[in-house]
Amino acid sequence: MKIRKAEQKDIEGIYRVASSTGKKLKNLQHGFLMDNYESDPEGFKNKFKRDIKLSDFFYVAEYSDNRTHVIVGFIFGLAKDNWLKRTPNWLEDCSFRPNFNMDNLNDYVMLEKIAVLDKYNRQGVGSMLSKRFFKDLKRNGIHDMFEEVIIAPAPNIPSLMFKKKRNLKLAATRFEEHNSKILTTLIYHKKIELDHF
Numbered sequence: 001m002k003i004r005k006a007e008q009k010d011i012e013g014i015y016r017v018a019s020s021t022g023k024k025l026k027n028l029q030h031g032f033l034m035d036n037y038e039s040d041p042e043g044f045k046n047k048f049k050r051d052i053k054l055s056d057f058f059y060v061a062e063y064s065d066n067r068t069h070v071i072v073g074f075i076f077g078l079a080k081d082n083w084l085k086r087t088p089n090w091l092e093d094c095s096f097r098p099n100f101n102m103d104n105l106n107d108y109v110m111l112e113k114i115a116v117l118d119k120y121n122r123q124g125v126g127s128m129l130s131k132r133f134f135k136d137l138k139r140n141g142i143h144d145m146f147e148e149v150i151i152a153p154a155p156n157i158p159s160l161m162f163k164k165k166r167n168l169k170l171a172a173t174r175f176e177e178h179n180s181k182i183l184t185t186l187i188y189h190k191k192i193e194l195d196h197f
Contacts, residue, residue, distance in 0.1 A: 001125065003132045006058040006074060008049060013071025014060065021115045022130035036179075054082055056140070057109060059109050059132050061116070061125045075129040077109040077137075077145065094172040094187060104171075104189060108144035109137055113164075130166060137192050143188045146171065152184035166190065 016112045019037035020110065036043050053056050058076035062069055084090060094104065111133070116125045137145060147168060168188035176183050 001072075001148065002064065003128050004061055004074070005138055006052050006060045008052060009050075010060050010071055010074075011045050011048055013062075013092045014048050014074050015041065017071060017074055017115050018044065018048070018113070020117055032190075047173045051076060051078075054078065055112075057133055057136055059129055061129055063119075063120070069101060072120045073114075073125045074171070075111070075114040075126075075130055075133050077111040077133065079142075080105075080108050080110075083110040090174070093176065097170065098151060100171050100189070102189070104144045106144075107142060108146055111145055111147040127165075129133040134190075134192055143192050145192055147188050147190075148174070148185040149188065150183050150185050152193055153181065 007164060015037065019041070023034055055076045055078055057079075059074065060071045064070075064071045068103035068175065091105070114129060116129075134145070137143075168190045170186060171189035172187040174185045176185060
């Protein structure tokens with residue numbers, strides 16, 4: 001398994017992973033992405049193309065054997081400025097814990113998405129992607145990372161468990177409208193230290 005920077009040539013594989021976990025009906029046992037990627041394949045592929053250009057932290061997990069190279073997972077995050085351009089009311093929409101150190105918001109990356117093909121779940125692919133992600137954040141002098149997880153209307157239990165495994169701490173809650181639904185999300189924070197890789 002190779003973890004590497006995403007390239008434009010990876011779009012079909014990234015989309016395949018996203019569409020396997022982002023469907024209209026959410027599988028609460030396997031985790032899910034918020035969007036229904038099957039509803040607009042070309043639109044979402046174009047969005048991933050833009051995200052690869054926009055993000056310094058977009059990686060794929062590639063499985064290779066003698067005959068094939070297959071994208072089996074991906075992770076990407078947006079630096080603070082790009083995240084706030086995409087979601088300009090994010091800070092106002094968040095209700096931070098009273099004891100949360102707001103200095104953690106000075107320079108951060110928002111982990112936008114992480115997804116792995118179901119066939120490769122529980123094989124360490126998500127952990128390998130996260131390790132590379134954290135390593136490059138640290139290398140770029142970024143010490144804070146945030147990540148959201150949906151808890152309502154349908155809780156993403158596997159995502160919550162993965163955050164616990166990686167020792168993320170609850171920082172805030174947020175309500176957001178998405179496709180005419182109100183979602184409740186928990187925002188987790190992680191301090192990026194040298195011992196994370």
